[in-house]
Amino acid sequence: MILIKHSLNNQQIAEVQADDYIWKTVEDGTDVMGDVYYQGFDRMIIHEKNIHPNFFDLKTKMAGEILQKFSTYRVRLMIVGDFSKYNSQTLKDFISESNKGRLVNFVESVDQAKIKLAE
Template identity: 35%
Template sequence: MPDEIQERAGVPVLVCDPAGPIVATEQDALDLIGAAFAGAQVVAVPANRLDERFFSLGTRFAGDVMQKFVNYRLRLAIVGDISTHLDGSSALRALVHESNQAGHIWFVPDLDALDERLRATA
């Protein structure tokens, strides 16, 4: 399935294909933002599409990507199991916790959990 905009819980979401290209650069993130401008308010990126550097906070890649979405006023949902990354990094656990308390960046286990978050913020 290609990346496509779907209505989820009444919100247009760019749901990215798990088999799509890896988000490895800031330009890759900007490309997703550009695709979302076709009408999406949220971009749902499977965790497996994020370069490993995203989960290693010392690289600052996660912060750079997340800031791009905030700057363009788009919500970003990282969808999937990131428990192996969380097990190895208290800083990442803290980032995920703080992000999930706010409204712009969410880490969710699956699209059903994203739907629940979207309904809760409607």
């Protein structure tokens, strides 16, 4: 796992990059958030390709449990990827509702993520 540090409008943003899944379990999500938060970031970008597919199957409750931790600690999160490949209407509704808020958003590019996190 590599942390790329971005600074935009005096906001410090951590972009997490890896070659494989870094969120395979709820504990992984919590650990990564804690690590990023401990390093002084309250804004984070993670790539969809680094999240196990179970996250996007809402029946597993993995997404809800991880994102609840982000909410509790008020760490803003942008998940970057192409979400059109997921056929679940429930997931599409979840993404749509998340994107109405500011805490957790699903976006198509790192540039979009940085702009939203710098607001």
